[in-house]
Amino acid sequence: WIDRNQASFRAFPLVKGGVGIAGLVVAAFLLASMALRGPGVAWKPYTETTIKEALALNRPVIIDFYATWCTPCRELEDITFHQADVVRLAGQHFTMVKVDVTRGGNPYHEELLKKYRVKGVPTIVFLDAGGKEREDLRLVDYLPAETFLIRMRELASPKQ
Template structure:
C-alpha cells in the first residue's frame, strides 16, 4: 500500500489544476494559465522520479504543462478585434454601410469575461466578426462618461454583457440584442441573422 503513496500529491496537484480551470472566469486568464502550468508541471516532475509507467505519465504531464503555458491556448481558436467605442466612430461605421456590433462590457462582470473568453474567441464567431465593425463599450466605471452613457441608453444596455447589432443600413436590430452570456454556436447564428440581406 505504501508504494502508492507517491500518487497522492500528484492527484492533489491535478485536482488543483482542474479547480483553476473551473474557476477561470473569476481570475485573469494569464493567472489561470500560470497556475495550471505550475500545478501540472510539478505533478509531472514528481512522477519523473519514478520508473516505468509513472515516469511516462510524468513526461506527458510536462508536455501538457508546456502546451498550457502557450499564450492563447486557454483562450480559444480565434479573436474578435474590438475597437474602443465612441459615438463618432459608431456613426462613421454605420454611414459606411457596414454592420456594427457593440459589446457593452465591464471588467468586474463575470458573464462579460465569460462571453469574451469563450464566445468571442471561438473560431467561427471570429470569422463572422470580420464582416462587422466591432466596438467594445467599457462600462467598468461606476460613473460613466456622458458619451458612454448615451450609447448604453441608445442601444438598451441595461444589463451586462449586452451585445447590440446595427445592420448595414444603420438600423439597430433590437430583436437581436443579446443581454447576458450566450455560447459560441448560438451567438454565431445570431450574427448570421444580422448579415442576412
C-alpha cells in the first residue's frame, strides 16, 4: 500500500524496508517490556463485603480511586503497582481494592467519593486493620514504589 504510486527514487525500497524493520523492533520492545514487568498487585473491586472481610481478617485495606484517562493513575498501575516488593507486601498483608471512576454519574461511586472525601484521581486511601483511615498516609498523586512501600510498611505496623 505504501508504494502504489511507484515512487520514482531508487532508495524507496530500502526506506520502505527500514520503516518495516523499525516497526517490528518497536513492537518487539513493547511486548518484551510488558512481559518483563511481571505480575501486578491483585486488586478487588470495592464492595462493603470486601471491606468487612478484610477487617474480620485484621488486614489493612488500600483503596485506589482511579480513572483510565488519568496519567498519574496509569503510572501508579504500570510502575508502582508492578514493582516486586509492592506486589509481595500487598499480597501478604493487605486487601487491595480499586474504584474505577472513569465515567461519572454512577450513584454508588459518587457515594464512595463522598464517604472517602475524594476530590480527584488518583486518590489512595489507607484503612488500618480496624477500618479507620490513616489520613497521614493518604496519597493524591503518583508516588514511586520506594516511597509507596514506606506508607505500606507504616500501615502494616500497628501505631504506637
